[in-house]
Amino acid sequence: MLSILIRILSQMKNDRRTLVLLLFAPLLILTLLYFILGDSNYVPKIAVYDMDDSYTKLLDDNADVLVTEEKPEVNEYLENNNADAFLWKDAEGIHIALLKKNSKSGVAIKAIQETNQAMQSMQAKLIISYVFETNEDNQLDSLSFVFLGVLSFFFVFILSGMAFVRERFAQTLERMLMTPISRFEVIGGYTLGYGILSAFQSTFIILFAVYVLKLHVEGSILLCILVMILMAFSAVSIGALVSIFANNEFQLVQFIPIILIPQIFYSGLIPLETIPFGLGKLCYLTPIYYGCKSLEKIIVEGKGLGEIMPWVIGSVAYIGILFVINVFSLKKYRRL
Amino acid sequence: MKIEVNQVNKYFQKNIVLDHITLTIDSGKIFCLLGASGSGKTTLLRIIMGAIPIDNGEVLIGGKKVPDRQLLALIGFMPQNDALYEELSAWDNLKFFAGLQKLSRTQFLKNAKEVLEVVGLTEDKNKLIRNYSGGMKKRISLAVALIHQPKLLLLDEPTVGVDPVLRKKIWNYLKKLKESGTTIVVTTHVMDEALECDAAALLRNGHIIASDTVINLMNSTPNGKLDELFFMDDSSGQEEELC
Numbered sequence: 001m002l003s004i005l006i007r008i009l010s011q012m013k014n015d016r017r018t019l020v021l022l023l024f025a026p027l028l029i030l031t032l033l034y035f036i037l038g039d040s041n042y043v044p045k046i047a048v049y050d051m052d053d054s055y056t057k058l059l060d061d062n063a064d065v066l067v068t069e070e071k072p073e074v075n076e077y078l079e080n081n082n083a084d085a086f087l088w089k090d091a092e093g094i095h096i097a098l099l100k101k102n103s104k105s106g107v108a109i110k111a112i113q114e115t116n117q118a119m120q121s122m123q124a125k126l127i128i129s130y131v132f133e134t135n136e137d138n139q140l141d142s143l144s145f146v147f148l149g150v151l152s153f154f155f156v157f158i159l160s161g162m163a164f165v166r167e168r169f170a171q172t173l174e175r176m177l178m179t180p181i182s183r184f185e186v187i188g189g190y191t192l193g194y195g196i197l198s199a200f201q202s203t204f205i206i207l208f209a210v211y212v213l214k215l216h217v218e219g220s221i222l223l224c225i226l227v228m229i230l231m232a233f234s235a236v237s238i239g240a241l242v243s244i245f246a247n248n249e250f251q252l253v254q255f256i257p258i259i260l261i262p263q264i265f266y267s268g269l270i271p272l273e274t275i276p277f278g279l280g281k282l283c284y285l286t287p288i289y290y291g292c293k294s295l296e297k298i299i300v301e302g303k304g305l306g307e308i309m310p311w312v313i314g315s316v317a318y319i320g321i322l323f324v325i326n327v328f329s330l331k332k333y334r335r336l
Numbered sequence: 337m338k339i340e341v342n343q344v345n346k347y348f349q350k351n352i353v354l355d356h357i358t359l360t361i362d363s364g365k366i367f368c369l370l371g372a373s374g375s376g377k378t379t380l381l382r383i384i385m386g387a388i389p390i391d392n393g394e395v396l397i398g399g400k401k402v403p404d405r406q407l408l409a410l411i412g413f414m415p416q417n418d419a420l421y422e423e424l425s426a427w428d429n430l431k432f433f434a435g436l437q438k439l440s441r442t443q444f445l446k447n448a449k450e451v452l453e454v455v456g457l458t459e460d461k462n463k464l465i466r467n468y469s470g471g472m473k474k475r476i477s478l479a480v481a482l483i484h485q486p487k488l489l490l491l492d493e494p495t496v497g498v499d500p501v502l503r504k505k506i507w508n509y510l511k512k513l514k515e516s517g518t519t520i521v522v523t524t525h526v527m528d529e530a531l532e533c534d535a536a537a538l539l540r541n542g543h544i545i546a547s548d549t550v551i552n553l554m555n556s557t558p559n560g561k562l563d564e565l566f567f568m569d570d571s572s573g574q575e576e577e578l579c
Contacts, residue, residue: 003432004436014425177387335403
């Protein structure tokens with residue numbers, strides 16, 4: 001087992017480009033995401049009708065204000081005038097009409113709320129309505145745990161899967177299995193070897209996210225690293241499992257969407273309760289669910305080890321089950 | 337280690353690759369599996385060590401039924417393609433396979449020095465395999481098969497792409513191993529190589545068309561050339577027509 005572990009690590013040491021890609025590619029993507037999802041200086045365009053002058057003035061600090069003299073047909077107006085929000089008031093309170101939920105409408109609402117806060121006298125109720133109802137959540141900033149999880153999972157999955165397929169192709173797997181080594185040791189060595197590599201990667205990613213991208217982690221960073229490492233181990237095991245059933249590199253690439261995309265669905269990007277037909281329950285089959293759920297609890301809710309224990313146990317159990325399956329699947333290459 | 341192959345059948349999908357192969361390879365001999373490419377040599381070699389399942393029959397090595405994990409510690413296998421780790425140095429490759437065979441550190445150092453000398457790669461041992469030439473890869477692959485001093489050596493086309501001087505050296509070493517009691521099975525499609533062996537089996541389309549000591553085989557041909565055996569067979573007529 002130790003021989004395999006040492007071999008994997010020295011292979012990686014001699015293959016610098018793979019190593020650099022493994023460590024830096026996730027950072028690159030994470031940085032890109034940070035800028036895409038980060039605070040922009042977007043100034044929302046808000047049309048107002050029949051509001052106080054003082055209010056309009058204040059709103060003008062936060063937004064580009066268009067004053068209309070008569071109340072138009074709201075939906076048409078929003079569509080035709082490229083405005084993000086339309087604001088008016090009546091006896092019920094202040095109405096905000098928006099085209100649809102997205103990051104632009106989010107900025108518009110934020111601008112209006114800030115104005116309301118500044119105007120202490122404005123106690124009116126906010127009534128928000130959308131022209132197009134969509135389910136898109138407007139909290140991408142708080143989804144960092146999804147990206148951390150998915151990113152490290154993705155790269156590790158490819159790494160371990162490819163390594164196994166290549167080993168089969170070069171027939172070093174057959175040669176390795178034609179020694180008295182047990183299948184348990186082969187899978188053990190593999191899981192540990194690539195697990196250690198991906199543990200490095202996960203640590204690297206999270207430290208980068210916290211210290212360079214200033215990701216706000218409510219709970220313990222150390223706990224985050226632990227969860228990421230567990231997730232990395234499950235990614236290694238899934239990679240190995242898939243590669244046993246892929247006959248060549250191309251097939252492995254084809255497995256990536258099959259394995260990975262459902263994982264993204266269950267990573268917390270979509271609230272599981274909203275998935276119909278009880279399909280949300282399938283989350284228990286995706287290792288990323290356990291990891292991302294724990295990460296969410298640590299990063300967003302600031303929970304400790306005690307509170308994330310069920311998911312940590314789930315993660316460990318998942319790795320254990322995959323390990324046993326892999327040891328059995330290897331029978332495909334040697335019956336002993 | 338005596339090898340007994342009894343009535344072995346092997347199918348790939350519906351095609352029969354080995355048809356009722358029965359063969360006995362005596363302990364301490366160099367045995368040659370001779371045949372054109374596609375005749376089933378490699379498949380037979382793999383079956384002998386238990387790498388692939390058989391559909392019928394059985395293989396015994398030293399009285400033990402194959403596959404057997406303990407038996408694998410006594411077998412050294414050199415596959416046809418090199419099956420080495422490109423990103424590792426020759427030395428690390430040797431070390432890895434020695435580790436799988438659970439060799440002690442001192443035993444490994446001693447064996448490694450010896451096998452590297454035989455294949456003439458002592459000076460290049462720290463180079464990465466990806467920087468090796470084809471012939472060098474072949475030689476280090478042989479060294480890997482020898483690293484744990486196996487009692488039974490299975491070599492799949494060991495001297496293809498090796499220059500004549502080194503080929504001679506390798507054969508001399510194999511003969512030395514034979515003297516010390518190692519059983520060696522070699523596959524080849526080069527008739528000259530068969531002359532270095534004690535006994536040979538000729539394979540064609542999954543059948544053994546002749547199996548005997550090399551001397552007897554040569555005596556059974558009109559001009560003492562092993563090649564003739566392939567033409568003396570009945571089915572050769574059809575093949576010539578196809579040509």
